[in-house]
Amino acid sequence: MFVKLHFEEWIKNEPGVSENTKELIDEAIICYRAQAYRAAYLFSFLSFQNLLKERMLVASCPPGYDEEYWKGIQSELRNDDKWEAKIIECVERERPAQIFNLSVDTKRQYLYWKDRRNDCAHAKSNKIGVSHVESFWLFFESNLSKFGVGGGKEALLEKLKVFLNPAFTPVDSDPTSIIKEIPLTVDSADYLEVIENVYELTTVDIFGPMKTRVWDEMFKLRGEFLDQLVEFIKTNQSLYTQLLKEDPSKVRFFANDPAFIRSLWYEMKMDFRTYKVIIGLLRHNLIPREELNEMISTVSSNNNDTFFFQVEEPDLLVLEESGFFSEFKTLAFVDMKINDFNWARENRNIIWHLIIRNGFDETIVEALNNTMSNSFIPWRLRDSILELFEEFPKLKEEYIDVNSRINGCLPDKLFNSN
The missing domain is CATH 1.20.1310 (5 helical Cullin repeat like)
Known part of the structure; x- marks a missing residue:
């Protein structure tokens, strides 16, 4: 098993390198490891040339050139017998303008390596060894970005x-x-x-x-x-807020910065699209388990009853599998946040989805019995529960059954609301 070379690692991760070019690099590295340095150099230089060809073929007409003339150059680059000589000509070209905007020094270095390529291809007496190959790779890595068209x-x-x-x-x-x-x-x-x-x-x-x-x-x-x-x-807070609201899946690009991820749920102002960002963070497992309870407490304190209104099934699945619903249930029905009028009103949509997915259990029924038996109740939450009963009669029956098991007292404000 060979240890990967620095150049090998670099070229594999370099943007804009085609599979065809990578195959040429692979051939060069095979020859290099076999100590066939002339062949290694030839394949290395050919891969560089191929990259320049690909750049020219996708480039728009550079300044100073007629469109038809540029198309003629691109046509020659598609000719297997002409393309490499054409690349060299284009690198050297000064009139009507440079195609590659190169310094004199960079162009001189390129022409030096082009001559070494000729030494290999034509079996000239100049020796080509490991140092030539490795030095060209350094030139390749250091100067590739300078060979831009147009x-x-x-x-x-x-x-x-x-x-x-x-x-x-x-x-x-x-x-x-x-x-x-x-x-x-x-x-x-x-x-x-x-x-x-x-x-x-x-x-x-x-x-x-x-x-x-x-x-x-x-x-x-x-x-x-x-x-x-x-x-x-x-x-730029306004920029990342807008970008993430538009496409919450982009949170994955920030996964390597836990402090930034935390700031998203801790500081981001909630609105009708922000909850999608929260779901994005959960979907990509970007909230540490030890911060989940704090996150839910923070988000629910800044929630609004217009959010989490129409949540799609894949998002509801994320809320369930991430532990969000479980922690939220504890906050709402064990810590009794539903007794807080404002909190209960703003989070009634999450409560609605939680109950629809998981039904009523003893914890929820006992908490609702206590809250809805008070003199002053969170009436918006009460209305949501009544709507739930009307839309899903079986859930109403389930509530009554669970209440019977715990010997509870059904609150009039839920069961005798008329």
């Missing part, structure tokens, strides 16, 4: 501005192709500026349809690009 970051930002302007772009347009260009055209060190620009462009009406899709596609990037996106979002 003006790099500035051109990409311009595309995003056009895309996010409804005067130029239909609202049902797909930003996937633009976002996929990010790992190919933007150095990870410059990505924060891209994120900041996207935020500025989406600040007003952040969830217009195409703006939502831009954020969704950015979450599909990997490595440093995803890490920077997550860190930026965590610093």
